[in-house]
Amino acid sequence: MPDNQVPSVLSLSAIILAGGQSSRMGQDKALLPIQGMPMLKRVYAAAQACAASVYVVTPWPQRYPFLPPGKFIQEVPLPGEVKPAGPLVGFAQGLVQVQTDWTLLLACDLPGLKAEVLQAWSPQLLAVPNHVIALLPRQTKGWEPLCGFYRRSCSPALNRFIHQGGRSFQSWLAEHPVQELPLRDRQMLFNCNTPADLAEFEI
Secondary structure, X not given: OOOOOOXXXXXXXXXXXXXXXXXXXXXXXXXXXEOOEEHHHHHHHHHHOOOOEEEEEEOOHHHOOOOOHHHEEEOOOOOOOOOOOOHHHHHHHHHOOOXXXXXXXXEOOOOOOOHHHHHHHHHHHHHOOOOOOXXXXXXXXXXXXXXXXXXXXXXXXXXXXXXXXXXXXXXHHOOOOEEEOOOXXXXXXXXXXXXXXXXXXXX
Protein backbone atom coordinates (compact mmCIF):
# COMPACT_ATOMS: atom_id res chain seq x y z
CA MET A 1 0.00 0.00 0.00
CA PRO A 2 1.42 3.44 -0.86
CA ASP A 3 2.47 5.53 2.12
CA ASN A 4 -0.14 8.19 1.42
CA GLN A 5 -3.07 5.82 0.98
CA VAL A 6 -5.60 5.48 3.78
CA PRO A 7 -6.42 1.82 4.55
CA SER A 8 -9.60 0.87 2.72
CA VAL A 9 -12.39 -1.45 3.80
CA LEU A 10 -10.59 -4.26 1.95
CA SER A 11 -7.51 -4.00 4.14
CA LEU A 12 -9.28 -4.75 7.41
CA SER A 13 -10.96 -7.80 8.92
CA ALA A 14 -12.98 -8.04 12.12
CA ILE A 15 -13.30 -10.74 14.76
CA ILE A 16 -16.17 -10.77 17.24
CA LEU A 17 -15.81 -12.95 20.34
CA ALA A 18 -19.05 -14.64 21.44
CA GLY A 19 -17.75 -17.42 23.64
CA GLY A 20 -18.45 -16.19 27.16
CA GLN A 21 -20.64 -18.07 29.61
CA SER A 22 -22.72 -14.96 30.46
CA SER A 23 -22.96 -16.27 34.04
CA ARG A 24 -23.59 -12.86 35.62
CA MET A 25 -26.28 -12.02 33.07
CA GLY A 26 -28.08 -15.34 33.49
CA GLN A 27 -28.64 -15.71 29.75
CA ASP A 28 -26.60 -15.46 26.56
CA LYS A 29 -25.61 -11.79 26.26
CA ALA A 30 -25.19 -12.09 22.52
CA LEU A 31 -28.94 -12.68 22.16
CA LEU A 32 -30.10 -9.80 24.34
CA PRO A 33 -32.26 -7.38 22.30
CA ILE A 34 -30.90 -3.86 21.98
CA GLN A 35 -33.40 -1.62 20.22
CA GLY A 36 -35.09 -4.75 18.88
CA MET A 37 -31.91 -6.39 17.56
CA PRO A 38 -29.82 -9.16 19.18
CA MET A 39 -26.68 -7.55 20.57
CA LEU A 40 -24.37 -9.80 18.53
CA LYS A 41 -26.19 -8.86 15.33
CA ARG A 42 -25.84 -5.20 16.27
CA VAL A 43 -22.09 -5.54 16.81
CA TYR A 44 -21.77 -7.56 13.60
CA ALA A 45 -23.51 -4.81 11.59
CA ALA A 46 -21.19 -2.15 13.05
CA ALA A 47 -18.13 -4.24 12.19
CA GLN A 48 -19.37 -4.75 8.62
CA ALA A 49 -19.35 -1.00 8.13
CA CYS A 50 -15.56 -0.88 8.20
CA ALA A 51 -14.31 -4.43 7.56
CA ALA A 52 -14.49 -6.54 4.43
CA SER A 53 -14.64 -9.82 6.37
CA VAL A 54 -16.28 -10.26 9.77
CA TYR A 55 -15.81 -13.50 11.72
CA VAL A 56 -17.59 -14.65 14.87
CA VAL A 57 -15.59 -16.92 17.18
CA THR A 58 -17.90 -19.03 19.33
CA PRO A 59 -18.27 -22.59 20.65
CA TRP A 60 -21.97 -22.59 19.67
CA PRO A 61 -22.63 -21.10 16.20
CA GLN A 62 -26.03 -22.83 16.13
CA ARG A 63 -27.30 -20.22 18.60
CA TYR A 64 -26.99 -17.42 16.07
CA PRO A 65 -28.92 -18.34 12.91
CA PHE A 66 -29.39 -14.65 12.10
CA LEU A 67 -25.72 -14.38 10.99
CA PRO A 68 -24.16 -15.73 7.75
CA PRO A 69 -23.19 -19.38 8.42
CA GLY A 70 -19.87 -19.10 6.60
CA LYS A 71 -18.59 -16.43 8.97
CA PHE A 72 -18.35 -18.56 12.12
CA ILE A 73 -15.07 -19.83 13.54
CA GLN A 74 -15.59 -22.74 15.91
CA GLU A 75 -13.93 -22.04 19.24
CA VAL A 76 -12.50 -25.27 20.64
CA PRO A 77 -10.76 -26.27 23.89
CA LEU A 78 -6.99 -26.40 23.89
CA PRO A 79 -5.37 -29.88 23.90
CA GLY A 80 -5.88 -31.50 27.27
CA GLU A 81 -8.64 -29.09 28.30
CA VAL A 82 -12.41 -29.58 28.41
CA LYS A 83 -13.77 -26.06 27.93
CA PRO A 84 -12.71 -23.13 25.73
CA ALA A 85 -10.01 -21.19 27.53
CA GLY A 86 -11.35 -17.64 27.28
CA PRO A 87 -11.15 -14.56 25.05
CA LEU A 88 -7.37 -14.52 24.50
CA VAL A 89 -7.41 -18.07 23.15
CA GLY A 90 -10.57 -17.38 21.16
CA PHE A 91 -8.84 -14.43 19.54
CA ALA A 92 -5.80 -16.57 18.69
CA GLN A 93 -8.03 -19.20 17.08
CA GLY A 94 -9.85 -16.58 15.05
CA LEU A 95 -6.68 -14.79 13.97
CA VAL A 96 -5.56 -17.92 12.11
CA GLN A 97 -8.31 -17.26 9.54
CA VAL A 98 -7.47 -13.62 8.95
CA GLN A 99 -5.73 -12.60 5.72
CA THR A 100 -5.46 -8.83 6.23
CA ASP A 101 -2.64 -6.99 7.99
CA TRP A 102 -4.99 -5.52 10.60
CA THR A 103 -7.89 -7.01 12.54
CA LEU A 104 -10.58 -5.20 14.49
CA LEU A 105 -11.33 -7.24 17.61
CA LEU A 106 -14.70 -6.74 19.32
CA ALA A 107 -16.60 -8.29 22.19
CA CYS A 108 -20.18 -9.29 21.47
CA ASP A 109 -21.50 -7.27 24.44
CA LEU A 110 -20.84 -3.71 23.28
CA PRO A 111 -24.33 -2.21 22.84
CA GLY A 112 -22.96 1.31 22.47
CA LEU A 113 -20.78 0.46 19.49
CA LYS A 114 -21.15 2.96 16.65
CA ALA A 115 -20.28 2.16 13.05
CA GLU A 116 -19.33 5.75 12.28
CA VAL A 117 -16.77 5.76 15.10
CA LEU A 118 -15.21 2.53 13.88
CA GLN A 119 -15.01 4.00 10.38
CA ALA A 120 -13.28 7.10 11.78
CA TRP A 121 -10.80 4.95 13.72
CA SER A 122 -9.55 2.76 10.89
CA PRO A 123 -7.58 5.45 8.96
CA GLN A 124 -5.45 5.95 12.08
CA LEU A 125 -3.86 2.56 11.37
CA LEU A 126 -1.80 4.24 8.66
CA ALA A 127 0.20 6.16 11.27
CA VAL A 128 0.92 3.23 13.61
CA PRO A 129 4.69 2.47 13.72
CA ASN A 130 5.67 -0.95 12.42
CA HIS A 131 6.88 -2.24 15.79
CA VAL A 132 3.52 -1.59 17.47
CA ILE A 133 1.26 -4.66 17.60
CA ALA A 134 -2.04 -3.04 18.57
CA LEU A 135 -4.02 0.21 18.57
CA LEU A 136 -6.33 0.16 21.60
CA PRO A 137 -8.30 2.48 23.87
CA ARG A 138 -7.02 2.79 27.43
CA GLN A 139 -9.13 2.44 30.55
CA THR A 140 -8.15 3.15 34.15
CA LYS A 141 -7.55 -0.60 34.63
CA GLY A 142 -5.33 -0.83 31.56
CA TRP A 143 -5.88 -1.45 27.87
CA GLU A 144 -9.35 -2.18 26.52
CA PRO A 145 -8.43 -5.29 24.52
CA LEU A 146 -11.85 -6.15 23.10
CA CYS A 147 -12.55 -2.98 21.13
CA GLY A 148 -9.50 -2.18 19.05
CA PHE A 149 -7.06 -3.20 16.34
CA TYR A 150 -4.29 -5.82 16.16
CA ARG A 151 -1.67 -6.64 13.56
CA ARG A 152 -1.94 -10.13 12.14
CA SER A 153 1.83 -10.43 12.66
CA CYS A 154 1.26 -10.63 16.44
CA SER A 155 -0.07 -14.17 16.03
CA PRO A 156 3.22 -16.07 16.68
CA ALA A 157 3.92 -14.12 19.87
CA LEU A 158 0.34 -14.58 21.00
CA ASN A 159 0.46 -18.33 20.50
CA ARG A 160 3.78 -18.60 22.34
CA PHE A 161 2.26 -16.74 25.28
CA ILE A 162 -0.73 -19.10 25.31
CA HIS A 163 1.51 -22.17 25.00
CA GLN A 164 3.38 -20.97 28.08
CA GLY A 165 0.11 -20.87 30.02
CA GLY A 166 -0.80 -17.21 29.53
CA ARG A 167 -4.51 -16.37 29.40
CA SER A 168 -4.61 -12.66 30.26
CA PHE A 169 -4.86 -9.97 27.59
CA GLN A 170 -3.38 -7.39 29.97
CA SER A 171 -0.34 -9.57 30.75
CA TRP A 172 0.27 -10.32 27.07
CA LEU A 173 -0.10 -6.70 26.00
CA ALA A 174 2.28 -5.59 28.75
CA GLU A 175 5.04 -7.51 26.93
CA HIS A 176 4.59 -5.63 23.63
CA PRO A 177 4.38 -2.07 22.27
CA VAL A 178 0.79 -0.86 22.07
CA GLN A 179 -0.40 2.55 20.86
CA GLU A 180 -3.31 4.32 22.50
CA LEU A 181 -6.43 4.87 20.42
CA PRO A 182 -7.98 8.23 21.40
CA LEU A 183 -11.59 7.81 22.47
CA ARG A 184 -14.04 10.67 22.98
CA ASP A 185 -17.21 8.65 23.51
CA ARG A 186 -16.72 6.24 26.44
CA GLN A 187 -20.16 4.77 25.75
CA MET A 188 -18.44 2.78 22.96
CA LEU A 189 -16.80 0.62 25.62
CA PHE A 190 -19.86 0.02 27.77
CA ASN A 191 -20.11 -3.70 28.59
CA CYS A 192 -23.40 -5.43 29.40
CA ASN A 193 -22.36 -8.03 31.97
CA THR A 194 -25.37 -8.01 34.31
CA PRO A 195 -29.10 -7.22 34.17
CA ALA A 196 -28.29 -3.96 35.98
CA ASP A 197 -25.82 -3.02 33.22
CA LEU A 198 -28.50 -3.68 30.62
CA ALA A 199 -31.02 -1.56 32.49
CA GLU A 200 -28.47 1.26 32.84
CA PHE A 201 -27.78 1.23 29.10
CA GLU A 202 -31.46 1.29 28.23
CA ILE A 203 -32.25 4.26 30.50
